[in-house]
Amino acid sequence: MITxxxxxxxxxxxxxxxxxxxxxxxxxxxxxxxLHVTYGQRxxxxxxxxxxxxxxxxxxxxxxxxxxxxxxxxxxxxxxxRRIAVPPGNPAREGIPATYVPFRNTxxxxxxxxxxEVLGARFIYIxxxxxxxxxxxxxxxxxxxxxxRLIEEGTKPGTSIRIVTPLLHLDKAGVVxxxxxxxxxxxxxxxxxxxxDAACGRCDSCLLRLKGFREAGAEDPIQYSTKYxxxx
Amino acid sequence: MITxxxxxxxxxxxxxxxxxxxxxxxxxxxxxxxLHVTYGQRxxxxxxxxxxxxxxxxxxxxxxxxxxxxxxxxxxxxxxxRRIAVPPGNPAREGIPATYVPFRNTxxxxxxxxxxEVLGARFIYIxxxxxxxxxxxxxxxxxxxxxxRLIEEGTKPGTSIRIVTPLLHLDKAGVVxxxxxxxxxxxxxxxxxxxxDAACGRCDSCLLRLKGFREAGAEDPIQYSTKYxxxx
Numbered sequence: 123m124i125t126x127x128x129x130x131x132x133x134x135x136x137x138x139x140x141x142x143x144x145x146x147x148x149x150x151x152x153x154x155x156x157l158h159v160t161y162g163q164r165x166x167x168x169x170x171x172x173x174x175x176x177x178x179x180x181x182x183x184x185x186x187x188x189x190x191x192x193x194x195x196x197x198x199x200x201x202x203x204r205r206i207a208v209p210p211g212n213p214a215r216e217g218i219p220a221t222y223v224p225f226r227n228t229x230x231x232x233x234x235x236x237x238x239e240v241l242g243a244r245f246i247y248i249x250x251x252x253x254x255x256x257x258x259x260x261x262x263x264x265x266x267x268x269x270x271r272l273i274e275e276g277t278k279p280g281t282s283i284r285i286v287t288p289l290l291h292l293d294k295a296g297v298v299x300x301x302x303x304x305x306x307x308x309x310x311x312x313x314x315x316x317x318x319d320a321a322c323g324r325c326d327s328c329l330l331r332l333k334g335f336r337e338a339g340a341e342d343p344i345q346y347s348t349k350y351x352x353x354x
Numbered sequence: 355m356i357t358x359x360x361x362x363x364x365x366x367x368x369x370x371x372x373x374x375x376x377x378x379x380x381x382x383x384x385x386x387x388x389l390h391v392t393y394g395q396r397x398x399x400x401x402x403x404x405x406x407x408x409x410x411x412x413x414x415x416x417x418x419x420x421x422x423x424x425x426x427x428x429x430x431x432x433x434x435x436r437r438i439a440v441p442p443g444n445p446a447r448e449g450i451p452a453t454y455v456p457f458r459n460t461x462x463x464x465x466x467x468x469x470x471e472v473l474g475a476r477f478i479y480i481x482x483x484x485x486x487x488x489x490x491x492x493x494x495x496x497x498x499x500x501x502x503r504l505i506e507e508g509t510k511p512g513t514s515i516r517i518v519t520p521l522l523h524l525d526k527a528g529v530v531x532x533x534x535x536x537x538x539x540x541x542x543x544x545x546x547x548x549x550x551d552a553a554c555g556r557c558d559s560c561l562l563r564l565k566g567f568r569e570a571g572a573e574d575p576i577q578y579s580t581k582y583x584x585x586x
Contacts, residue, residue, distance in 0.1 A: 159424075188427055192391075192420035196469050224471035225464060225508055232460045237428050239456035265507040272504050275497040276457055 128153045130184075130243040131286070132234045137172030139311045139331055140249030140289055143297050145180065146306035147288045148247040155184035155241055159230050162194030168318035175310040186237055190229055227260040228269070231285060235273055238283045246285045253293045263290060294334025302340060309343035320347035360385045362416075362475040363518070364466045369404030371543045371563055372481030372521055375529050377412065378538035379520045380479040387416035387473055391462050394426030400550035407542040418469055422461055459492035460501070463517060467505055470515045478517045485525045495522055526566025534572060541575035552579035 131152035133145040136159075148154060158173040160166040170187065177185055227250065234246045250261045259265065266285050273283050289297050301308050313331045314321035321328050323346040335342040363384035365377040368391075380386060390405040392398040402419065409417055459482065466478045482493045491497065498517050505515050521529050533540050545563045546553035553560050555578040567574040 186424070186427065188424035190422065190424070192418070192422070192465055193468065195418065195420055196465075196472050224468040224510075225505075226468075228464045228467070228504065228508055229461070232457060232464055233424055233428075235460070236425065236456040236458075240428050259510060260508040262507065265504070268500070268504040268507045272460065272497070272500040273457075275494065275500045276460055276492040278456075278491055 129245060130155055130238075130241055131245040131247050132157055132238045132241065132243045133247040134159075134230055134234055134249070135173050135176060136249075137169040137176065137311060138249070138313045138327075139294075139301070139308060139334075140251060140297055142176050142249070142308065142311045143301040143304070143306050144247045144249030144288055145176065146301060146304040148245070148286070149180060150304070152245060152247075154180055154182045155237070155243060156180075156182045156186070157230075157234050157237060158185075158187045159233060160187075160189040161226070161229070162189075162191060164316065165312070165314060165318050168312050168314075172310055172312040176307055179307045179310060184241065186233075188233065190233075193226065193229070196224070225260060227258075227265075231269060235277065235283055239277055239281055244282060244284070246283060248285060248287055249289050249297075250287050251289045251292055251294070251297065253291065263287075266290070293337075294330050295337035298334045298338040298340055302338070311344070313344075317347060320345045322347060361477060362387055362470075362473055363477040363479050364389055364470045364473065364475045365479040366391075366462055366466055366481070367405050367408060368481075369401040369408065369543060370481070370545045370559075371526075371533070371540060371566070372483060372529055374408050374481075374540065374543045375533040375536070375538050376479045376481030376520055377408065378533060378536040380477070380518070381412060382536070384477060384479075386412055386414045387469070387475060388412075388414045388418070389462075389466050389469060390417075390419045391465060392419075392421040393458070393461070394421075394423060396548065397544070397546060397550050400544050400546075404542055404544040408539055411539045411542060416473065418465075420465065422465075425458065425461070428456070457492060459490075459497075463501060467509065467515055471509055471513055476514060476516070478515060480517060480519055481521050481529075482519050483521050483524060483526070483529065485523065495519075498522070525569075526562050527569035530566045530570035530572055534570070543576070545576075549579060552577045554579060 129152055131148045132155045133148050135141045135145055135156045145154065156177045158170060160170060231246060231248065238246055252262050266287055270285055277283060313327045315325040315327045316322040321344055332342060361384050363380045364387045365380050367373045367377055367388045377386065388409045390402060392402060463478060470478055484494050498519055502517055509515060545559045547557040547559045548554040553576055564574060
């Protein structure tokens with residue numbers, strides 16, 4: 123029997139581009155455990171399909187698929203509240219977008235920490251990006267620093283769990299390049315906030331993704347429902 | 355129409371003694387919103403009943419009852435994992451008890467913060483006690499300080515939400531005295547970890563509660579299934 127001495131990492135894998143590339147980076151030094159959380163977002167079935175495809179690609183045994191229904195009950199975001207429209211994208215505009223889910227990453231990471239404590243995992247990988255985060259406050263370096271401090275305070279003595287954010291200072295083109303370099307299965311990922319069959323090509327998330335591939339000089343391998351402009 | 359200018363507080367109300375007294379303190383200066391979270395603990399139905407009775411007592415309109423099933427899926431605690439026995443109580447012993455749920459308070463407070471952001475609430479009241487917390491790491495002052503920092507970093511600019519821990523430095527007798535002083539409905543609360551019909555009188559939580567009433571020179575108004583010792 124071969125025993126791996128690599129540390130274990132819990133990877134938060136939404137099924138999107140960033141989390142796929144983050145997992146590809148974790149895979150180089152860690153044994154992977156994949157966590158997927160649905161929270162009532164519009165495209166949750168499509169994202170779960172992407173999660174499973176990426177987990178299969180990396181032959182991940184330890185998987186946890188769970189849901190936090192209360193974010194929909196709480197509401198307040200176009201991503202989870204059907205009464206608030208997903209606005210047409212304009213990633214460069216100022217302020218917090220309507221797709222902001224209050225304090226969302228805190229919930230996702232808290233689940234990862236509880237699971238990591240039980241699994242004995244050392245790291246939590248999250249594909250957050252500060253630059254292209256559309257102004258979400260829970261995607262900034264200072265937020266993750268504060269969270270690492272909270273983990274030190276809130277877990278059992280002797281526990282060592284740290285959040286790792288390998289993409290934090292990359293723009294979307296940088297994420298695409300990192301993914302291509304590591305042969306990450308980008309064709310299995312899903313980013314669209316609005317549709318589940320083919321990506322809409324118009325929401326914030328699609329526009330950022332397309333811009334990233336364009337700037338990285340690469341073709342996005344997923345299917346779009348509309349002809350999109352290749353101009354910046 | 356009378357408009358209250360009191361700030362709103364989200365109170366985490368498990369249905370136990372501490373959360374009831376914490377809410378009684380919040381009620382003096384705030385409009386109340388009550389949050390109850392079940393997480394697969396053994397006595398969750400009984401705790402929910404206590405939550406509703408306390409909410410009715412304070413005529414709370416804003417209520418959120420939700421569940422986080424993933425803590426049971428993750429396991430690792432006698433409170434949520436049926437394969438781990440609840441040990442007979444000995445509150446004075448060292449170390450983290452088997453009833454510890456990894457990082458539990460982080461999840462509960464994260465829900466409260468998301469809800470507070472949507473409601474426009476200013477405070478989150480939690481009845482955590484450092485002294486009688488059985489060694490849970492997520493009940494210490496340094497933990498809540500770190501969490502307040504995370505809230506500052508992880509919420510929208512202009513949001514001001516703070517965790518308030520009015521019982522943090524009290525022992526259980528002090529909590530009982532605070533409750534009696536404010537006419538908190540202690541007869542509606544539930545603390546037992548092991549049973550749902552009458553309190554067992556033997557688990558950690560029952561022993562602490564009984565000791566608290568004894569030291570406060572008061573009679574515990576709830577029913578116990580066993581004759582318990584009044585000796586210290």
